[in-house]
Structure formats: structure tokens, C-alpha cells
Amino acid sequence: MLKPLNEYVVLSFEKEETKTESGIILTTESKDKQAIGRVIAVGPKVHELKPNDKVIYQTYSGTKTKIDNEEYLIIKQENILAIYE
Template sequence: MALKPLKDRVVAKVEKPLEKTKSGILLGEAKEKPAYAVVESVGPEVKVVKKGDKIVYKEYSTTEIKVDETDYIILKEEDILATL
């Protein structure tokens, strides 16, 4: 991948949010819901996450970018809420 994050930034590939549970219940939209992504690369100052980690982040705290028809986000390590 050509995107190399700087400092404490993380580049992740966006995963489509669930619209329906396994049992068929439709999920509503929240104003600021957490979203999921897979880490593609990390900057030199990132300490907690690594490439391949699945992360939960605040949806509106990122910079979105599209490269070769794939949606990526760039965010600070501090904006990651959890890893799965």
C-alpha cells in the first residue's frame, strides 16, 4: 500500500457496518456510533495497535480517503476506542 502514516497516525481499511443482526433485527442509526476497520499500516510513534488488528473507532474523528476503489481512514491512535 502506498499510504504511509506519520507520527501517531493509523491507516485502516473500513468495514461495512452491520445493518441487520444475525437474527434479522434491523439496526437503527445513531448520531455518533462506533465503527470498525482493519489496520493496514501504522506510523512510527504508534504503540498499541499493529497491522492486521481490527479496531473500533469514533466514526467522525477520521479523515476518509479512497485509493483504488477501497475506502481507507486515517486517524490518531488516541481516537481508537478498542481492538477486537
Template sequence: MRIKPLGDRVVIKKIEAEEKTKSGIVLPNSAQEQPQISEVLAIGEGITGDDKKKDSIKAGDRVIASKFSGTEVKLDGEEYTIIKLNDVLAIVE
């Protein structure tokens, strides 16, 4: 099943955080901070159809999004987040 966002929305999937600290200490899931870097999976037509917005982001980009933005969705055992383009803070290169 696929998710196709509407308007100026973007579907992202959080990239899992490291489970170890730099010194080698293993962190339990409860002690880990939510990852802020996500991968863009799909983009709405409100972005691809707009000449000013279409070059700003594309599927496959790694982005940093606002912490408490969007709607989390679980589909086929995978967790996705649907956010507005305005909630994307930066692209990680």
C-alpha cells in the same frame, strides 16, 4: 500504491456491515449504519518508535474507532481512513 501514515496516525479500512438482519430481511445501503469495526493496515513511526505505544496496536488488528474521526481517502478504488491513535477506542479480539 501504499499509504504510510506519519506521526501517531493509523490507516484503517472499514469492514463491510451485514446486508441482512438476523431474521433474514435484506437492507438497502441507505438503511445500513456505517460499520464501526475496521482493520488496521498501517501504523505511523510515532507509534512504532515509542516504547509505550508500540505494543498497544499492530497491523491486522480489528479496532473500533470514533464515529466521526479521521480523514477518508480513496486510493486505487479502495476507501481508507487515516485516524490518530487517540481515536481508537478498543481492539476487537
């Protein structure tokens, strides 16, 4: 389990699949990923976010890491732009 420090937040990436009308699943590797993630854990100085919040963050910010075949983004709270409801 990742436990962020200070004003950092751990996000998981939202899985994005695109299906055609006939049910064929298209891969998303060739296009840019959307900057939407789900909060996994928050640091002690983060007060506006909680685990399971869906958020929009600045593209190309934070540090990506892979643990147990899961990819996470560790990002400062100031780089999270909005909660997506």
C-alpha cells in the same frame, strides 16, 4: 501503499452485509456504518496496534480517502477506542 506519519493509523472499513432468512442481501447505505475497521498501517509513534488488528474507533473522526477504488480512514491513535478480538 499508504504510510502514516507520527501517531496516525490507516484503517480499512469492515464490509457489513445483512442477509434476510431467505438469503436476500440488504444494502447498508441507508443506515450508519459501524465504527469498526481493520488496521492497514501504523505510524512510527504507534506502539499498541499492528496491521490486521480489528479496532473500534470514534465515529466522525479521521479523514476518509479513496485510493484505487478502496476507501481508507486515516485517524489518530487517540481516536481508536479498543481492539476488537
